[in-house]
Ligand SMILES: [Ca+2]
Ligand SMILES: [Ca+2]
């Protein structure tokens with residue numbers, strides 16, 4: 001609380017009588033509907049799964065607008081702006097962002113951010129359709145519309161047909177990965193210019209269309225697939241299980257796999273009457289929306305991951321780390337490497353540099369530009385050294401494979417950030433490992449204006465994780481150490497993430 005302010009007093013508390021301000025009463029009813037939906041359809045006790053009281057701030061003001069436009073979830077409460085109080089779908093949407101913080105913790109950027117937005121729309125609309133909230137418009141013609149209760153902004157998105165332009169700020173979203181409406185943002189081309197955090201409110205359409213195909217009653221023919229809707233109660237259970245299994249850096253192919261495996265799990269455990277026939281509908285919806293395919297634009301596409309082992313051989317792990325240790329674990333760190341918390345309750349959760357972005361598990365190692373260093377020269381070099389010493393065996397093939405994502409500064413074609421992998425033999429001098437890469441190796445040269453030379457390394461943006469692989473076989477017979485070196489110039493979302501590093505032989 002700032003000095004001069006008075007403490008907040010609740011306008012209405014649980015079980016209390018209606019008050020004069022309609023926004024308060026509507027929000028009270030909407031939160032009640034959202035709570036009951038979570039309990040009944042997901043089996044979840046409130047946002048944190050542990051009964052946290054639901055709180056909302058209505059007619060919220062900031063320094064410039066009063067009330068603010070829009071609404072959002074702020075760590076532990078729902079902030080309700082102008083013309084927003086009316087919609088129970090909107091209330092459940094914002095609460096779902098809170099649930100995500102406590103579960104998959106999907107990072108609010110590119111495809112993981114689009115999936116985050118899609119989950120919020122899906123649970124928002126599921127709740128809307130199974131609940132009759134007084135003061136909201138529940139006519140069947142509004143089914144699968146999001147935000148239809150807003151008087152001025154009107155519905156903003158259609159889950160049935162995301163390509164429809166709706167409402168005052170009408171925009172079109174993709175209904176499949178190859179849709180011409182797939183949003184290639186300025187951030188896809190230059191991560192220094194975030195554009196809807198990589199199109200999160202647009203590319204949510206792919207997930208929304210799949211949810212409609214899966215949940216809406218009736219037979220839907222779309223993109224060559226014939227899907228029989230399984231209804232909201234079954235779909236809600238499947239989506240909730242998916243939400244608990246995805247990593248924070250999940251992309252659409254991960255959502256595709258999680259939908260089919262979650263459905264199979266629930267059908268095997270006889271949950272909510274889900275059957276293998278229902279799971280066939282889920283798989284058809286995944287195929288129809290092309291979730292496993294990359295978007296058509298190379299600027300938005302992910303880099304296909306490196307293979308693990310040649311066909312007909314399998315991996316024997318020599319050493320591995322997933323960065324799940326909240327401390328530095330088996331790493332020696334200098335400079336700006338950090339391991340963000342596994343749970344995303346930071347109010348600035350849209351700032352990716354403060355958020356976990358993990359390919360597996362809950363954590364990953366991140367080299368980033370902290371905001372308080374933005375305007376301070378010079379560029380920064382950070383080193384993470386794996387304490388584990390590898391003994392590379394003779395007479396077999398040894399690989400090092402790791403997951404990485406990058407959002408590194410590029411300015412007018414100049415790479416202002418780069419990442420390097422280095423090794424040393426038997427405690428000798430560190431050497432560049434660029435020549436050892438077999439898959440997804442270095443991409444470009446650092447600009448010499450950074451003051452760290454013009455060495456070729458990992459540059460630019462990947463919009464998500466990919467896996468790179470090096471062949472360590474030429475180092476056989478030596479004690480090998482590995483380190484990651486990042487040079488990141490000022491740019492507010494410059495970052496390099498590492499996860500799931502493994503050294504292994506294939507045989
Ligand atoms: Ca409603
Ligand atoms: Ca709605």
Ligand SMILES: [Ca+2]
Pocket residue numbers: 322323324358359360361362363364499500
């Ligand atoms: Ca991890």
Ligand SMILES: [Zn+2]
Pocket residue numbers: 093094097117120
């Ligand atoms: Zn949202």
